Amino acid sequence: MRVLVVEDNLQVSRQLADALKRGGYVLDVAADGEEGEFLGQNESYDAVILDLGLPKCEGLKVLQRWRQEGRNMPILILTARDTWREKVMGLRAGADDYLAKPFEVEEVVARVEALIRRASGHASSVLTWGAVTLDTSSQRVTLHGNSVELTALEFRTLSYFLHHPNAILSKTQLTEHIYNQDFDLDSNVIEVLINRLRKKLGPSFISTHRGKGYQLTDIDSET
Amino acid sequence: MKRNTLALRLLIISSVWVVLTLMVVGLLLIFLFRSHVERRFDDFLFDQLKGNIAASEISPTDGVLHMTWVPSNLRFHRPLSGWYWQILENGTLRARSRSLWQHTLTVTDPGIGTGLQHQILKDPVGMTLRGLVENVTLPESDASFTFVVAGPVSNIEQDVHEFSTMLLITLLALGVGLVGAVFFQIRIGLRPLARLQQALAETRSGKTARLPESFPGEIQPVVSELNALLDHNAAVLERARTHTANLAHALKNPLMVLTNEAHAMKGERGCLMEEQLENMTHSIQRYLSKARMAGANRLPGVRAVVGTIAEDLRFTMEHLYKEKDLDIQLVGLEEVSFQGDEQDLQEMLGNVMDNACKWAKTVVQVRGERTANIWRVIVEDDGPGIPEGQEAVVLQRGRRLDEAVPGSGLGLDIVRDIALLYGGALSLDRSSLGGVRASLEWPAITEAV
Structure with a gap:
C-alpha cells in the first residue's frame, strides 16, 4: 500500500512516517502544498494524508484540484483548527475522512487502513x-x-x-x-x-x- | 402613529400654529365686516334723516311744520317694522312714520348745535334700535326741531351672523386643507427616516449586512458611521479568529509531537507526560473554542440559515459515519432562524449532531420548532441513551460516560457555553426513539424594532 503524506511540520511528518512504516505502508512525504500536489497528480497512491495548513499552497486547494482532475484516491485530512466549518469545507471539497490535531499516530494508521479498505469495497478489517x-x-x-x-x-x-x-x-x-x-x-x-x-x-x-x-x-x- | 416621534411633533406644532392663525384672521374679518355693515346702516339712516329735513317746511299760513313729501321707503310704512322716523318740535311730536302707528320714540334731546348724534333707542315693542338724531332750526321758525331716524340693530346682527357662519365654514375648510398639506409634507419629507428604520430592521434581522448608502445629507453621516461600526465588528471577529487559528496551528503540532513521543516512552514518566499533555490539549481546545465564539447576539447584520448549516453537517456526518449508514432526517428547519454568527451555530449543531451520530444505531432526527419567543432545534437518536440521572454529568466539562468511545468530552460543554452566550440553553433527556433527545434553544428575535 502506497501512501502520500503531505505535512509541513517535520516532527509530525516523521512520527506519521514511522507509524505508517510500522503498519506496513510504503510512503512518499511532501513538506509543502506544491510538492504534495505534484506527487498526487503524477503518482498512484492508495491513500493520501493531507494537512490543511500548508505553506505555498493550502491543503484545501490541493484537495480541490486533485478532485477536479479526477484523482479519486481516498484522502484523510489533518487540521489544527478543530471547527465544524473546516470539517464541512474539507469533506465538501472531496476528502473522505477528517482528523483534528493533536491525535495519536496509531489513530491515523487505523483511519488510513479503514479508508483503503472502504475504497476497495471491504467492510471488515x-x-x-x-x-x-x-x-x-x-x-x-x-x-x-x-x-x-x-x-x-x-x-x-x-x-x-x-x-x-x-x-x-x-x-x-x-x-x-x-x-x-x-x-x-x-x-x-x-x-x-x-x-x-x-x-x-x-x-x-x-x-x-x-x-x-x-x-x-x-x-x-x-x- | 407612535407617540414621541418627529412626525407627530411637527404635525402638532404646525396644527396649533394653523389653528391660531385662522382664529385671529377670522376675528379680524368679522370685526371689519361689522364696521362695514354699521357704516352702510348709518349711511342709510343719514340719507333718510337728510331727506326728512329737506322735505320739512314751515307753512307760511299757520307756522306749523309740514312735510312737502313723505319718504317713500316701504320699511317706514309697515307698522312696527323696526324702521322709524319722527320729528319733534321742542319735545312735541309734529310728524312720524306710519310704522310708528300711534307711538312715539323716547329720545334724549341732544340740545342745540350738537350736530348728528347716535343714540340707542327702544321701539314700542322693546326692539333695540340704532338711531340718528339731529336738532335743526328751520327758516321761518324759531323753534328747534328734533329729527329722529332709527333702524333695528338686529338687522346688523343678522348680517354679521350670516357672514360669520360663511366665514367659519371657509376657514374650517382652509384649516383642514393646511393641516393635510402639512401631514403629507411630513410624510414625504421624513420618508428617508422611515427607510432608515426599515433598513435597520433588515440588518437587525440579518437580512442585509450593511445599510444602503443612499440617504439625504442630514442622515448619511449617521448611516456611514453605523456601517463603519458594522464593518469594524466583522473585522475584529475575523482577526480574532485568524489569531486563534494561528495559535491553534502553532500549539497543536508540537503538542502532537510531544504526545506521541511520550506515548512511545512508555513507563511511569511517559504516562505522566501523556496525562499532563492531555490536560494541556483539553485546555487549549476549550479556550480556543471560547475565543472563536462570536456571541454576536442581537448584533445587526448577522444571520445564519439553520437549514443550510444542518444540510452541510448532514453531508459531513454521512461521510464521517459512512459505515453506520445512518438515516439523518432534517425536519421543519425552515421554521427556525438564528440571529447570530454562522460559525457559532455550526459549532453548536455540529457537536450535538456528532454526538447523536456517534451513538445512533440507524436514525438521527434533527427537527426545528418554533414557539412564540423561543426557537428550538431538537436532535434525537435511537442509540442507548443516557442512564437515568446522568444527564447533568454528561454536560460537565471533559466528562464522558463511555470512556471507550473516542472524544474529548468537550463537545456538549462547548455547545452549552455558546448557547448561554446567546441567552439560550442546551438540555438533554430521553427520546421517544430510544436514545438521547438534545434540545438546543435560543430566544426568537422578531424583525420589528
Missing part, C-alpha cells in the same frame, strides 16, 4: 480469498485457519493483492506500491516474492498472465 485470510489491523495471515508467518515484504504484497482482488497487477505497479524507494528493481525480485507466497499459500494462489502481470486465481476455478 479481515480480507478473505479462498482459504486465505488477512487481518489488516492485527497484521495476521491464516491459511485454513492456521497462522502463516510472512515477512514484511510478503505481507505487503499479499495485502495489495487482496485489496485488488480481480485486477491484473503489473510488476511495475507492484514495485511502486510495495517498495519504499523509487528505483529500478530487477524484475526477478517480484518473481521471487510471488514464488515465496505461492510456496506458503498454495502453488495456484496467484496466477501469471504472461507479459501483463499477476492476478489472484479465481476461487471457483481453483477447485
Whole structure:
C-alpha cells in the first residue's frame, strides 16, 4: 500500500512516517502544498494524508484540484483548527475522512487502513480469498485457519493483492506500491516474492498472465 | 402613529400654529365686516334723516311744520317694522312714520348745535334700535326741531351672523386643507427616516449586512458611521479568529509531537507526560473554542440559515459515519432562524449532531420548532441513551460516560457555553426513539424594532 503524506511540520511528518512504516505502508512525504500536489497528480497512491495548513499552497486547494482532475484516491485530512466549518469545507471539497490535531499516530494508521479498505469495497478489517485470510489491523495471515508467518515484504504484497482482488497487477505497479524507494528493481525480485507466497499459500494462489502481470486465481476455478 | 416621534411633533406644532392663525384672521374679518355693515346702516339712516329735513317746511299760513313729501321707503310704512322716523318740535311730536302707528320714540334731546348724534333707542315693542338724531332750526321758525331716524340693530346682527357662519365654514375648510398639506409634507419629507428604520430592521434581522448608502445629507453621516461600526465588528471577529487559528496551528503540532513521543516512552514518566499533555490539549481546545465564539447576539447584520448549516453537517456526518449508514432526517428547519454568527451555530449543531451520530444505531432526527419567543432545534437518536440521572454529568466539562468511545468530552460543554452566550440553553433527556433527545434553544428575535 502506497501512501502520500503531505505535512509541513517535520516532527509530525516523521512520527506519521514511522507509524505508517510500522503498519506496513510504503510512503512518499511532501513538506509543502506544491510538492504534495505534484506527487498526487503524477503518482498512484492508495491513500493520501493531507494537512490543511500548508505553506505555498493550502491543503484545501490541493484537495480541490486533485478532485477536479479526477484523482479519486481516498484522502484523510489533518487540521489544527478543530471547527465544524473546516470539517464541512474539507469533506465538501472531496476528502473522505477528517482528523483534528493533536491525535495519536496509531489513530491515523487505523483511519488510513479503514479508508483503503472502504475504497476497495471491504467492510471488515479481515480480507478473505479462498482459504486465505488477512487481518489488516492485527497484521495476521491464516491459511485454513492456521497462522502463516510472512515477512514484511510478503505481507505487503499479499495485502495489495487482496485489496485488488480481480485486477491484473503489473510488476511495475507492484514495485511502486510495495517498495519504499523509487528505483529500478530487477524484475526477478517480484518473481521471487510471488514464488515465496505461492510456496506458503498454495502453488495456484496467484496466477501469471504472461507479459501483463499477476492476478489472484479465481476461487471457483481453483477447485 | 407612535407617540414621541418627529412626525407627530411637527404635525402638532404646525396644527396649533394653523389653528391660531385662522382664529385671529377670522376675528379680524368679522370685526371689519361689522364696521362695514354699521357704516352702510348709518349711511342709510343719514340719507333718510337728510331727506326728512329737506322735505320739512314751515307753512307760511299757520307756522306749523309740514312735510312737502313723505319718504317713500316701504320699511317706514309697515307698522312696527323696526324702521322709524319722527320729528319733534321742542319735545312735541309734529310728524312720524306710519310704522310708528300711534307711538312715539323716547329720545334724549341732544340740545342745540350738537350736530348728528347716535343714540340707542327702544321701539314700542322693546326692539333695540340704532338711531340718528339731529336738532335743526328751520327758516321761518324759531323753534328747534328734533329729527329722529332709527333702524333695528338686529338687522346688523343678522348680517354679521350670516357672514360669520360663511366665514367659519371657509376657514374650517382652509384649516383642514393646511393641516393635510402639512401631514403629507411630513410624510414625504421624513420618508428617508422611515427607510432608515426599515433598513435597520433588515440588518437587525440579518437580512442585509450593511445599510444602503443612499440617504439625504442630514442622515448619511449617521448611516456611514453605523456601517463603519458594522464593518469594524466583522473585522475584529475575523482577526480574532485568524489569531486563534494561528495559535491553534502553532500549539497543536508540537503538542502532537510531544504526545506521541511520550506515548512511545512508555513507563511511569511517559504516562505522566501523556496525562499532563492531555490536560494541556483539553485546555487549549476549550479556550480556543471560547475565543472563536462570536456571541454576536442581537448584533445587526448577522444571520445564519439553520437549514443550510444542518444540510452541510448532514453531508459531513454521512461521510464521517459512512459505515453506520445512518438515516439523518432534517425536519421543519425552515421554521427556525438564528440571529447570530454562522460559525457559532455550526459549532453548536455540529457537536450535538456528532454526538447523536456517534451513538445512533440507524436514525438521527434533527427537527426545528418554533414557539412564540423561543426557537428550538431538537436532535434525537435511537442509540442507548443516557442512564437515568446522568444527564447533568454528561454536560460537565471533559466528562464522558463511555470512556471507550473516542472524544474529548468537550463537545456538549462547548455547545452549552455558546448557547448561554446567546441567552439560550442546551438540555438533554430521553427520546421517544430510544436514545438521547438534545434540545438546543435560543430566544426568537422578531424583525420589528
